Amino acid sequence: MQLGFGRLVSHRFIALVRKELNQIKRDKRIMLSLVLPPLLQLMLFGSVMNPEVTNLPLGVVDDSRSPASRDLIAALAESGSFRLHMLYGSIDTMGNDISKGTIDAGVVIPYDFARDLERGRTTTVQVLLNAMNANTAAISQGYIQGVVQSFNMTLRQPSVALNVQAVPTAASSRGIAQLRPTLLYNPGGVTTWFIVTGLLGVLLLMNGTITASTTMVKEREAGTLEQLLMTPASISEIIIAKIAPPFFLLGITGLVAMAVLELYFHVPFRGSVTLLAVTSALCLLCGIGIGTAVATVTKSAQQAQLAIFFLNPPLISLSGALMPAEAMPSWMRPFTAVNPVYHYGVIARATLIKGSGLVDLWPNVLALLIFAVGLVSVSVWRFRRQLG
Amino acid sequence: MRTESFKRVIAQTRKELTELLRDRLAIALALLLPLLQLALLGSSFALIVRDLPIIVQDYDDSTASRALIDQFRGSLTFRIVPWPTDRQPDVAFADGRARGALVIPEDFGRNLARGTTADVQMIVDGSDANTAKLLAGYAGGVVRSFNQARGSVPVRAGVQTAIRFWYNPSLSSQKFYAPGIFVMALSMFPPLLATLAMAREGELKTILQVYVSNISAHEFVLGKVLAFVVVGLAEASVLLVFLFSFFGIRLAGDPTPFMLATLLYTFCVASFGVMVGAAIPNQGAAMQTVMFGGFLLVFMLSGLMFPLSNVPIGLRWISNLVWARYYIEIVRDAFLQGGGWPAVWYKVLVIAAIGSAFYGVAWRRMRRMQLEV
Numbered sequence: 001m002q003l004g005f006g007r008l009v010s011h012r013f014i015a016l017v018r019k020e021l022n023q024i025k026r027d028k029r030i031m032l033s034l035v036l037p038p039l040l041q042l043m044l045f046g047s048v049m050n051p052e053v054t055n056l057p058l059g060v061v062d063d064s065r066s067p068a069s070r071d072l073i074a075a076l077a078e079s080g081s082f083r084l085h086m087l088y089g090s091i092d093t094m095g096n097d098i099s100k101g102t103i104d105a106g107v108v109i110p111y112d113f114a115r116d117l118e119r120g121r122t123t124t125v126q127v128l129l130n131a132m133n134a135n136t137a138a139i140s141q142g143y144i145q146g147v148v149q150s151f152n153m154t155l156r157q158p159s160v161a162l163n164v165q166a167v168p169t170a171a172s173s174r175g176i177a178q179l180r181p182t183l184l185y186n187p188g189g190v191t192t193w194f195i196v197t198g199l200l201g202v203l204l205l206m207n208g209t210i211t212a213s214t215t216m217v218k219e220r221e222a223g224t225l226e227q228l229l230m231t232p233a234s235i236s237e238i239i240i241a242k243i244a245p246p247f248f249l250l251g252i253t254g255l256v257a258m259a260v261l262e263l264y265f266h267v268p269f270r271g272s273v274t275l276l277a278v279t280s281a282l283c284l285l286c287g288i289g290i291g292t293a294v295a296t297v298t299k300s301a302q303q304a305q306l307a308i309f310f311l312n313p314p315l316i317s318l319s320g321a322l323m324p325a326e327a328m329p330s331w332m333r334p335f336t337a338v339n340p341v342y343h344y345g346v347i348a349r350a351t352l353i354k355g356s357g358l359v360d361l362w363p364n365v366l367a368l369l370i371f372a373v374g375l376v377s378v379s380v381w382r383f384r385r386q387l388g
Numbered sequence: 389m390r391t392e393s394f395k396r397v398i399a400q401t402r403k404e405l406t407e408l409l410r411d412r413l414a415i416a417l418a419l420l421l422p423l424l425q426l427a428l429l430g431s432s433f434a435l436i437v438r439d440l441p442i443i444v445q446d447y448d449d450s451t452a453s454r455a456l457i458d459q460f461r462g463s464l465t466f467r468i469v470p471w472p473t474d475r476q477p478d479v480a481f482a483d484g485r486a487r488g489a490l491v492i493p494e495d496f497g498r499n500l501a502r503g504t505t506a507d508v509q510m511i512v513d514g515s516d517a518n519t520a521k522l523l524a525g526y527a528g529g530v531v532r533s534f535n536q537a538r539g540s541v542p543v544r545a546g547v548q549t550a551i552r553f554w555y556n557p558s559l560s561s562q563k564f565y566a567p568g569i570f571v572m573a574l575s576m577f578p579p580l581l582a583t584l585a586m587a588r589e590g591e592l593k594t595i596l597q598v599y600v601s602n603i604s605a606h607e608f609v610l611g612k613v614l615a616f617v618v619v620g621l622a623e624a625s626v627l628l629v630f631l632f633s634f635f636g637i638r639l640a641g642d643p644t645p646f647m648l649a650t651l652l653y654t655f656c657v658a659s660f661g662v663m664v665g666a667a668i669p670n671q672g673a674a675m676q677t678v679m680f681g682g683f684l685l686v687f688m689l690s691g692l693m694f695p696l697s698n699v700p701i702g703l704r705w706i707s708n709l710v711w712a713r714y715y716i717e718i719v720r721d722a723f724l725q726g727g728g729w730p731a732v733w734y735k736v737l738v739i740a741a742i743g744s745a746f747y748g749v750a751w752r753r754m755r756r757m758q759l760e761v
Binding site: 044045047048049050051052053054055072096098099100101113117122123124125126127128129130131132133134135136137138139141142143144145146148149151152155175176177178179180181182183184185186187189190191193194197301302305306309310313314317318322323324326327328329332346349350353354355356357359360361 | 440502511528563725
């Protein structure tokens with residue numbers, strides 16, 4: 001009896017799923033919008049959104065005009081972070097170019113630069129950075145100091161070798177501590193890995209909400225929802241059958257997106273792929289749940305579209321998916337705890353790049369699970385109340 | 389004759405604004421949502437992380453190593469979280485408890501006392517490469533000041549750098565991003581409303597009434613555009629008040645290029661909306677097109693978030709056509725750099741040119757459909 005009932009349910013359910021699948025198949029626009037945009041978005045956003053600091057145009061005022069100053073300029077220009085744009089005659093003209101935006105960094109080498117170095121005195125080089133973009137400025141500051149530090153190292157060696165007098169003095173001064181930074185997991189410092197792993201969640205959520213709300217609203221606008229209700233299927237069955245096809249299609253898109261991550265962006269897959277797949281499904285369910293819930297409160301496709309459009313930006317911008325969540329002001333950070341995109345982003349980054357497992361990530365997985373179950377049941381409940 | 393024509397334009401503008409004022413959703417779209425967006429995105433966009441959790445593994449445990457740790461503890465950028473020395477640092481990275489690990493080897497203090505170079509390792513979680521580079525840079529600064537505090541500047545001191553941060557000395561992310569979000573809001577909402585109004589005329593076929601009336605294509609399009617220029621300027625003023633008060637942003641120099649550019653930019657985006665609405669007489673499809681132009685292009689290819697120089701060359705040329713790009717540069721110049729006319733004059737011209745092109749297309753579209761009298 002139990003078995004027979006179960007088979008009946010699954011039979012009905014399969015019929016409903018097939019109906020939904022056929023509908024999607026016939027509507028080329030939905031089919032296209034399910035598969036194409038997520039991948040295009042991933043590739044586009046992934047290659048466009050890049051906070052890397054390379055090839056900053058650099059201006060130089062070289063008042064010293066000596067071999068030593070030219071060495072320093074060459075060291076800066078060869079570092080890869082800067083590109084020598086021009087040698088200026090005066091600080092004023094260089095300042096003008098910084099304010100016009102032609103160059104982002106300016107170095108002023110004083111006239112007594114080489115003389116001071118020769119005499120073993122400290123000489124100061126002024127560096128002007130266009131700090132409009134705080135991140136670029138902070139990183140280029142680190143680069144410049146690194147270049148200057150290694151420049152100083154090259155200075156010290158010949159002098160020690162040439163000048164015997166210098167050795168005892170060096171010994172009498174105290175030693176210096178030197179920092180050796182190492183980038184774990186990402187020795188090359190590839191910035192795109194951070195963005196694309198965050199984008200994965202953004203895409204799952206965005207496309208989940210959009211497709212779910214459009215398919216739901218469409219049925220209602222066409223007035224065919226009542227017809228569905230006349231069938232022996234229960235409301236939960238109808239809704240789950242409605243959710244299932246976009247879920248599977250977007251799930252496949254998600255898998256393809258992961259392939260893009262691996263093959264196009266060369267993100268390492270260090271952790272458990274199963275964990276990532278399961279959490280991706282949960283994140284997708286969150287998106288679909290939000291989309292369905294929105295569809296129950298709006299009257300037309302246009303309204304639903306607008307509502308989604310105003311829901312998604314805060315969800316995405318407060319997720320730490322595109323920029324580190326730790327950089328947000330502290331009063332905003334608690335909001336990330338209720339954001340599925342945040343939890344998914346943490347999981348995706350940790351599993352893929354760091355190889356973390358469930359032991360480390362269970363709080364995020366649990367949160368995602370709660371959101372997914374909660375959002376889907378809310379949308380089922382809303383539908384039942386509206387139609388029952 | 390001239391005044392007649394002028395009157396018809398004004399009448400069209402007034403009709404449009406009255407319609408708008410009666411629609412609560414439209415007013416929310418025009419004023420409230422941009423404000424929310426500015427408040428939310430303007431304060432959440434930031435790349436510079438402060439208060440980074442790091443762990444310390446001190447194998448030396450000497451006075452010198454403790455002094456170095458104190459130097460790290462005293463910096464605003466780092467926060468030391470406790471971690472046992474016998475556990476691998478990457479365990480702390482795996483669950484995100486720490487972003488970096490400072491490893492001090494056991495001969496650190498001895499090497500310092502001997503006067504040789506003492507290495508310290510900083511292992512950084514590289515999964516967020518940008519933050520990792522910042523962290524490495526900051527740590528280098530802390531070690532440098534540790535050396536200076538010990539008075540152990542080497543004999544051949546060599547070159548020191550005096551770095552000046554122009555235009556944004558406190559390295560505030562908001563000063564950079566908030567004006568950008570201002571531009572994004574202005575590129576999104578006025579054209580959205582304009583396109584909805586225009587597409588609605590096509591969808592409801594009220595456009596046919598326009599065809600048979602004696603209003604000319606120029607007068608009709610200009611009337612529509614002017615209405616949304618007014619909307620855009622109202623939105624801009626509200627957002628500017630917010631920028632000045634909430635984000636504490638000030639004008640850096642001559643405001644006249646910014647003022648003129650704002651006027652031209654609202655004309656440009658309103659024309660864009662009207663053009664799309666005239667070309668696509670379907671509200672949903674028109675809205676999507678405007679969202680693509682007003683949101684996606686601006687978000688990706690205007691230099692709003694990340695430097696345009698990082699965009700692959702194949703895509704970068706598109707950014708030359710993105711109208712918001714020029715306006716963003718003008719706005720940032722007005723609020724941060726203060727370069728004034730010499731820095732931005734041609735950008736103002738480009739905005740005017742792109743706006744006129746939009747207007748021209750919208751006008752042609754209308755003229756073609758209008759019946760000859």
